[in-house]
Amino acid sequence: MQVVAECDSLPVRQARAGDPVAWDALFSRYQLPLYAYVFELVHDEQTSLDIVQEAFINAARHIARLREDEKFGGWLFGIAHQKCLQWWRRQTREQNVWDEVHAKPREFELGPDDLLIREEQEADFMAMLNQLPPPQRSVLLLHFVEDFSLEEIAGITATALGTVKSRLHYAKRALRQLLEERK
Amino acid sequence: MKTPREVLFGRHQAIGPKLDAVRRNALATLPPQGKAAPTRSDGRRGVLTQAMLQTWRELIWPSRRVWAAMAGLWLLVLGANLEMKDAPVFAREAGGLSPPEVERALAEQQRLLTELFAPTAPPSLEAPIPRPRPRSERSATFKTA
Numbered sequence: 319m320q321v322v323a324e325c326d327s328l329p330v331r332q333a334r335a336g337d338p339v340a341w342d343a344l345f346s347r348y349q350l351p352l353y354a355y356v357f358e359l360v361h362d363e364q365t366s367l368d369i370v371q372e373a374f375i376n377a378a379r380h381i382a383r384l385r386e387d388e389k390f391g392g393w394l395f396g397i398a399h400q401k402c403l404q405w406w407r408r409q410t411r412e413q414n415v416w417d418e419v420h421a422k423p424r425e426f427e428l429g430p431d432d433l434l435i436r437e438e439q440e441a442d443f444m445a446m447l448n449q450l451p452p453p454q455r456s457v458l459l460l461h462f463v464e465d466f467s468l469e470e471i472a473g474i475t476a477t478a479l480g481t482v483k484s485r486l487h488y489a490k491r492a493l494r495q496l497l498e499e500r501k
Numbered sequence: 502m503k504t505p506r507e508v509l510f511g512r513h514q515a516i517g518p519k520l521d522a523v524r525r526n527a528l529a530t531l532p533p534q535g536k537a538a539p540t541r542s543d544g545r546r547g548v549l550t551q552a553m554l555q556t557w558r559e560l561i562w563p564s565r566r567v568w569a570a571m572a573g574l575w576l577l578v579l580g581a582n583l584e585m586k587d588a589p590v591f592a593r594e595a596g597g598l599s600p601p602e603v604e605r606a607l608a609e610q611q612r613l614l615t616e617l618f619a620p621t622a623p624p625s626l627e628a629p630i631p632r633p634r635p636r637s638e639r640s641a642t643f644k645t646a
Contacts, residue, residue, distance in 0.1 A: 338531055345524040353520055354509045365515070365524050374527035375558065434502040443508060462505040 328437045328466065333378075345374055348391065351463045352398055358459050359452060369405065373398040391464060396474040406452065433490075439497060446496045448470035454489035457482055530558075 328347065334342035352373060357366040376397050384393050435443050447455060452474075460471045472482045503511070561568055 336532060338528055341531055342524070345527060349520040350510060350513060350517070353516060354513045357513060358509070363519075367516075367519055370520065371523045371527055372563070375530050378527065378531050379555075415632055433505055435505065435508055436502055440503070440508050440511075443505070444512065459509070463509060466504075472570065489620055 328387070328390060330381075330384070332333050332388045334381050334387075335386075341378060344377075344390065344394075350393055352395065355456075355463050355476065356398055356402055358447065359456060360405055361448070365405060368399040369398055369418055372401055374469065389470075392466060394469040395464065395466070396476075399474050400476075402456075433494070433497075435497070441497065443493070450463050450489055450492065451478075454485045454492075457485040458489040458493070460488060 329337070329343050333344055340405045349370065353366055354369050356369045360366055360369070373394060377394050404461065431495060447458070447472035450458065456475060457471055460466045460474060466474065466481050468479060468486070471486070487494065
């Protein structure tokens with residue numbers, strides 16, 4: 319997998335030792351994917367930038383808690399995800415935005431790059447993505463942006479593996495349906 | 502044709518400079534290399550600074566608007582409190598009791614209190630009513646007799 323291959327060369331070990339160059343490389347690697355993920359959940363530029371910065375600072379401060387270096391990406395996204403949840407709860411004053419009926423989990427067929435979008439479909443794709451409930455959107459974004467495995471997504475979002483499968487399945491099915499309708 | 506990842510990243514390419522600033526800010530908060538563990542001499546000060554920084558980052562900064570509102574509210578309460586504290590001074594100066602009158606009133610109050618708590622009758626000189634001794638002591642007396 320592409321991300322795993324990249325993680326092998328990420329200077330997490332040097333970052334643990336406090337090397338600023340290593341941290342700069344890590345932050346540079348993840349700043350855009352992390353921002354894209356956070357922005358598509360909160361839809362506010364300043365909030366997204368704040369969350370990304372807080373995620374970076376927390377990662378630097380708590381790097382000792384990361385057990386396996388190769389899981390740095392998922393761990394960082396997990397920090398940002400928790401920040402997004404806190405923001406959502408402050409906005410909505412309730413938690414049930416992230417709750418949903420757990421449907422029967424099913425395997426999904428397509429990889430993140432198997433779904434191809436024509437230029438004229440981009441706006442529709444983004445509009446449809448924003449129509450998805452936040453839990454499905456979150457799972458789909460993690461799948462698209464970093465190609466995280468189901469287990470990694472379950473870890474990032476702190477949800478059961480079956481729930482992640484279900485969310486991803488329904489999100490992708492809805493997305494595919496929309497794109498086929500617009501063909 | 503683009504992948505969803507390319508579409509998503511394409512939408513956010515313009516944010517690059519702001520993200521660079523965010524990255525620089527985050528890097529500025531890193532402890533200097535090799536100074537992660539504070540020495541014993543500067544340990545206490547370092548720990549205190551670290552705790553204050555952590556409190557600022559985790560407690561104050563995320564809810565800065567709420568804290569600012571609370572501070573404003575407390576300032577209002579303090580202002581109102583000071584305003585009310587000043588009021589009796591003005592009243593006394595305006596036409597309250599003069600110091601000799603206050604002294605007389607206090608002396609009168611003292612006299613009344615003395616009268617109130619002074620003993621009204623001499624204490625009784627009668628012998629106290631004898632109470633039965635505990636049963637254990639009585640049996641002991643019986644045995645010795």
